[in-house]
Amino acid sequence: MQIKRRNFFKLAAVGAGSVVISPRPTRAERKKAGDSFACLVDTSRCIGCRKCEQACNEINNLPEPARRFDDLTVFDSARRPDARRFTVVNRYHSGRIDDAGLLVADYVKIQCMHCLDPSCASACVTGALSKHDNGAVHYDVSKCIGCRYCMMACPFEIPAYEYHNPLTPRVMKCNFCEEQFTRQHKAPACATICPTEAITFGKRTTLLQLAKKRLAKYPARYEQHIYGEHEAGGTAWLYLARVPFKKLGFLTLPSNPLPRLSELIQHSLFSYLWSPALLFALLGGIMYRNRAKNDSGEGHKQSGGVS
Amino acid sequence: MSVSGEHNPAPLRQPLWTPGVIVMLFFMAIGAVAVAARFMFGIGAVANLSNARPWGLWVAIDVATGVALAAGGFTTAALTHIFGRHQYKSVVRPALLTAMLGYTFVVLGLLVDIGRSWAIWKPIFNWNTNSVLFEVAMCVMVYLSVLYIEFLPVVVEGYSGKVSLPRRAARLNGVVEQLLSTADRWLGKTLWVFIIAGVVLSCMHQSSLGSLLLIAPTKLHPLWYTPILPLLFLVSAIAVGYPMVIFEATLASCSLQTDDEMAVLAPLAKITYYLLGLYFTLKGGDMLWRGTWRYLLDGTAQSNAFIVELLCGVIVPWYILRSPQRRQSRRYLFIAATMVVAGVVINRVNVFIIGFTPPLTHETYSPAIGEIAITCGLIAALMFLYRILVTHLPILSPRRKEMLK
Numbered sequence: 001m002q003i004k005r006r007n008f009f010k011l012a013a014v015g016a017g018s019v020v021i022s023p024r025p026t027r028a029e030r031k032k033a034g035d036s037f038a039c040l041v042d043t044s045r046c047i048g049c050r051k052c053e054q055a056c057n058e059i060n061n062l063p064e065p066a067r068r069f070d071d072l073t074v075f076d077s078a079r080r081p082d083a084r085r086f087t088v089v090n091r092y093h094s095g096r097i098d099d100a101g102l103l104v105a106d107y108v109k110i111q112c113m114h115c116l117d118p119s120c121a122s123a124c125v126t127g128a129l130s131k132h133d134n135g136a137v138h139y140d141v142s143k144c145i146g147c148r149y150c151m152m153a154c155p156f157e158i159p160a161y162e163y164h165n166p167l168t169p170r171v172m173k174c175n176f177c178e179e180q181f182t183r184q185h186k187a188p189a190c191a192t193i194c195p196t197e198a199i200t201f202g203k204r205t206t207l208l209q210l211a212k213k214r215l216a217k218y219p220a221r222y223e224q225h226i227y228g229e230h231e232a233g234g235t236a237w238l239y240l241a242r243v244p245f246k247k248l249g250f251l252t253l254p255s256n257p258l259p260r261l262s263e264l265i266q267h268s269l270f271s272y273l274w275s276p277a278l279l280f281a282l283l284g285g286i287m288y289r290n291r292a293k294n295d296s297g298e299g300h301k302q303s304g305g306v307s
Numbered sequence: 308m309s310v311s312g313e314h315n316p317a318p319l320r321q322p323l324w325t326p327g328v329i330v331m332l333f334f335m336a337i338g339a340v341a342v343a344a345r346f347m348f349g350i351g352a353v354a355n356l357s358n359a360r361p362w363g364l365w366v367a368i369d370v371a372t373g374v375a376l377a378a379g380g381f382t383t384a385a386l387t388h389i390f391g392r393h394q395y396k397s398v399v400r401p402a403l404l405t406a407m408l409g410y411t412f413v414v415l416g417l418l419v420d421i422g423r424s425w426a427i428w429k430p431i432f433n434w435n436t437n438s439v440l441f442e443v444a445m446c447v448m449v450y451l452s453v454l455y456i457e458f459l460p461v462v463v464e465g466y467s468g469k470v471s472l473p474r475r476a477a478r479l480n481g482v483v484e485q486l487l488s489t490a491d492r493w494l495g496k497t498l499w500v501f502i503i504a505g506v507v508l509s510c511m512h513q514s515s516l517g518s519l520l521l522i523a524p525t526k527l528h529p530l531w532y533t534p535i536l537p538l539l540f541l542v543s544a545i546a547v548g549y550p551m552v553i554f555e556a557t558l559a560s561c562s563l564q565t566d567d568e569m570a571v572l573a574p575l576a577k578i579t580y581y582l583l584g585l586y587f588t589l590k591g592g593d594m595l596w597r598g599t600w601r602y603l604l605d606g607t608a609q610s611n612a613f614i615v616e617l618l619c620g621v622i623v624p625w626y627i628l629r630s631p632q633r634r635q636s637r638r639y640l641f642i643a644a645t646m647v648v649a650g651v652v653i654n655r656v657n658v659f660i661i662g663f664t665p666p667l668t669h670e671t672y673s674p675a676i677g678e679i680a681i682t683c684g685l686i687a688a689l690m691f692l693y694r695i696l697v698t699h700l701p702i703l704s705p706r707r708k709e710m711l712k
Contacts, residue, residue, distance in 0.1 A: 080668060082358055119522050125441045126433035143433045146422020148361035149440045153522045157667045160358040161422065163351030169422040251525065251666055261534060262521040263437050270442060276507045283389050283503045290391030 036116075036135030037181060038204035038236040039191055040211055041109055043248065044221060045198035048075065048089055048107035052190035052199065056087045056111075059177060059189040078249070080110075083160040086174040087111035087190060094247040106241065108248045109190070109199070112137060112158045112174035113228060114236035115257075120150035120159060122259030129171075135204065135236045136176035144171060155232055155251065155258055176236070204236060211240055233257030316400055316701040318465065319563055323698055327562070331687040331694075338684010341677045345419055353677025359665045364674035367659035368652070368682050369416025371516055373409050374447070375544045375651050379555075380406020380454065381509035382548030386578075388502050395571055398552045400461060400702045404693060405555060407454040412689045413447060419681055439518045446512035453505045460498070463491045465700040514541035520658060528609045528662040529599050536658075539589060546582035547651040549575040550624075550644035557641045559703055566704035573634045579647065580628040587621050612653070612661045620650010 054069040056062070063084050067074055075091035092106045114137045121129040121137060128143035129150055146169055151159045162169035177188035186192065187201035200207060211226045227245050228235035231253040241248055269275050345353045356363050379402035387395045418424040430444045470483045517540025520527045533539070553572045559565045594600050602610050624643040633639040660672060674682075697703050 080358065122435075122437045123440065123522050124435055125430050125438050125444055127435035127438075128433070143429060144423060145426045145429050146424075147420075147440060148356075148422070149438070149519070151358060151361035152520070152526070152663075155523070155525050157359050157665055161356075161361060162349075163354075163356060164349040165422075166346055166349040166352075167423070167425070169349065249667070253525065258524060259437065259522050261524075262439050262518050265518055265521065265534075265537060266437065266439060266442065266515075270436075270511070276511055279510060280503055280507050283385070283506055284499075287389040287391075287499060287503065290389070294391055294393070 035203045035205055036133060036236065037176070038114075038135055038202065038207050038238060039188065040200040040202075040207040040238045040240070042198050042200070042214070042240045043106055043108050044240060044242045045196045046089070046107040046109065047196055047198075048072065048091055048105065049195060050074075050089055051193045051195060052109055053085065053087055053089060055189035055193040056174070057085065059180075060086060060175070062086070075105075075107075081112075081158060081160060081173070083162050083170075083172040086172065090249060092248050094243040096243055106243060106248055108239075108241075108250075110156075110158075110249075111190075111237070112176070113156050113232075114174075114176055115232055116234040116236065117232070117257035117259060119153035119155060119232070119258045122263060123149040123153035125149065132178065134178065134182060136178040137173075138178060139171055139173065139175065141170050146171075153259070155253060204238075207238055211238060214240060230255035233260075316397070316461075316704050318701055319565070319698050319703060319705055321563065321698060323694065328691065328694060331691045334683050334687035335691065336684075337680045338682075338687065341680040341684065342419060344677060345681070346424075350420075350422065353675060353681070355672055355675040355678065357670060357672070359668040359670040360663070360672040362659055362663075363672055364660070364678045364682055365416055365420040367656045369420070369685060370413050371655040371659055372652050373413040373416065374513065374516060375540075375547055375655060376551050376648065377406040377409030377413075378509065378513060378544040378548040379551040380409075380548075381506045382545055383552060384457070384502050385506045388499070389506065395575070397566070397568055397704055398556060398571055398575070401555060401559065401697075402548070402552050403454070403457055403461075404696060404702055405551065407451075407458050408689050408692055408696075410447065410451045410454055412685050414451060416682070416685055439515050439522070443512045443515045443519070446508045446515070450505060450508040450512065453501050453508065456494070456501050457498070457505060459490055460494055461700050461702060463487050463494070467491065509544075510541060513544040514538065516540050517658075520663070523663075526663055526665050527658070528602075528664055529597070530594075530602050530609060530613045531658050531662040533593050533597060533599075535589065535593055539586070539593070542582065542586045542589060543651055543654060546579060546586050547647055549579045549582075550647035553579075553640055553644035554648050557637065557644070559697075560706075563697065563703065564706045566706050568704075569635070569637060569640075572640060576628050576634045576640055576643065577631075579644075580625060580634075583621055583625040583628070583647065587617075587625060590617070590621070609657075609662055609664070612657050616650060616653040616657055619646050620653060621647075624650070 050069050050072070057065065057069070065085065075089075078090050079088040081088055087109055089107050089109045092108060093103055094106055096104050096106065098104045114131075114135060116131070118129065118131055118137045121127075121131050124130075125147055126143040126145060128140045128145075130138050130140070132138050146161075148159075148161060148171075150171060151157075151161060158173050160172045162172060177186075177190075180186045180188055181201075188199075191199040191201040200210065202210075208226065208229060211229075215222050215224055215226070221242060223241050223244055225241075225245065227239040227241070227250055228237055231251075233256060239245070239250070246252065341353050350356060354363060354365075379398075383395060383399045383402040386392050387399050414427075418427060421427060430441055431448075435441050466483075467487045468484070470480045470487070471477070472480055472483070514537035517537035520532070521534070521536060524532055553575060556565075556568050556572060560567050603614065604610065624646040627633055627639050627643040627646075633643075
């Protein structure tokens with residue numbers, strides 16, 4: 001009987017294999033053709049003024065922070081975005097020194113990366129999280145059940161949760177100020193307020209060209225890498241930096257979209273429910289054969305159905 | 308000893324309020340207090356969950372382990388009804404009851420764990436077919452209904468012709484009898500559909516529980532992160548099905564004076580021996596193939612947990628069950644079965660808690676008192692319901708000499 005089960009898996013493996021050979025275009029690949037919005041953060045321009053944090057707090061009506069936005073001592077410890085702040089700026093000392101030989105800090109703003117092929121949206125049970133064509137990873141609270149699988153899935157550990165709300169907690173993360181650019185044709189609040197133009201808002205293809213131009217024009221100023229161009233299949237938020245990204249708290253990520261494996265397994269096994277149907281038929285056949293055998297052999301015993 | 312086909316499930320009709328039951332009630336009361344706190348002040352008030360560690364004890368134990376340990380329901384049903392080994396009939400009902408209660412408590416555990424419990428129905432209307440959890444949710448929902456239907460014949464057998472509702476409701480007796488006999492007739496023809504569906508649905512979501520973390524390759528430790536994790540979850544669930552039956556049957560025969568089922572349990576142990584071998588081959592082969600053996604002796608919490616999981620849950624019980632003599636020994640059988648069950652618990656905890664290492668925050672997690680209280684309360688409630696149902700419904704076979712009295 002175990003052989004039958006194993007046969008089933010062989011079949012399933014063949015099915016999965018045939019899908020590997022001819023993969024469907026991923027969401028990232030399809031989206032690359034289109035032109036969605038993005039932001040380019042040039043960390044070499046960031047001075048750590050925290051104005052972006054303040055603008056984000058105001059536009060999203062987030063609660064007053066424990067320490068004021070002009071308090072720069074917050075940089076003494078690394079912070080993460082959470083349910084009360086969608087973006088934070090952290091300070092890093094990578095060992096870089098200026099002309100006078102003094103240690104110089106690098107500042108890095110973090111927020112939702114708005115991935116091209118977001119793990120959170122792939123994971124979300126109800127599709128409460130979804131990637132919009134305009135580039136934003138959108139959260140629709142009306143569909144959310146609060147399973148927090150998005151938080152498990154996100155490689156950037158961005159979605160935060162209102163753990164102290166007993167009945168209607170929300171997943172909290174940067175929403176790309178989507179309303180701003182869809183309704184008012186304005187850049188996100190953080191990009192608008194940035195005094196050093198460290199954050200540039202625009203179409204992703206344009207921003208990638210701009211980033212490459214900067215890398216080519218000032219090769220000594222930049223690490224020759226655009227973080228987010230390929231990471232996790234590409235993100236809408238792109239970064240430039242003076243030092244290796246690893247030293248600025250960035251993760252080294254594979255360039256294929258992270259949801260690809262689980263989606264491949266799900267779709268190759270369960271599209272049109274072919275494998276459950278096959279297993280059902282197989283087991284039905286075995287059951288029928290065994291019952292027929294039983295009825296003829298010891299029919300007096302098991303004639304009364306299966307219960 | 309019970310011989311094949313001769314088992315006689317009957318209500319146990321034993322006094323319910325034993326000291327053990329009082330202890331269960333105590334745990335249930337503490338759990339209830341924690342549940343009340345969770346729904347008044349939020350998950351954060353009772354749990355150590357954070358933004359980096361959004362899943363903890365509740366998902367690892369109540370959901371993942373609960374589903375795995377309820378696998379006995381579908382493995383015994385498959386063995387007896389589909390593969391026609393009717394000699395195992397006596398373990399089908401207790402396993403079915405365990406599965407039914409197990410899944411019920413998976414759902415109750417989920418209601419505590421998810422932030423918007425009242426929205427638990429939303430996946431029915433909002434489909435995301437990319438989501439592994441969506442498939443798990445749908446399967447668990449359908450399978451729970453299937454389990455209730457599969458359990459109906461036991462209710463019919465227990466109450467058919469004996470319905471006597473108290474006082475006012477007494478005039479409904481006839482209606483209920485009618486319903487029971489209709490269910491009986493209808494089920495006699497259709498139950499096979501539900502039995503097969505139960506096996507199919509189980510294979511689907513038991514494996515998909517393993518796919519859950521495939522979306523987080525940077526977070527799950529390489530000792531566990533493998534593309535065949537769903538297959539490992541499925542095989543381990545199938546392998547733990549019979550040990551769970553042995554574990555429960557032994558406990559029941561000790562504490563509830565039920566029939567001794569060694570004649571059935573020993574062959575189940577033999578099947579388990581092969582399944583453990585298959586599981587170990589898959590797991591070991593995968594480790595060699597991906598080269599993750601190099602993490603084995605690095606002394607981290609993860610590698611130690613992996614070694615404990617493999618030794619306790621697979622290698623030692625496999626060795627115990629290897630010898631036919633030991634398979635005939637009630638003590639060895641119980642020890643091996645308990646180790647396999649514990650091994651699956653450790654495995655699920657390892658995958659969802661210990662092996663889950665978010666690389667940005669490096670945050671660690673240990674369950675809060677409130678989380679433990681709720682999980683223990685749920686398990687106690689499950690055992691309590693099991694006790695009530697076997698007392699009143701024909702599920703276990705009372706010991707022969709008692710029946711002679």
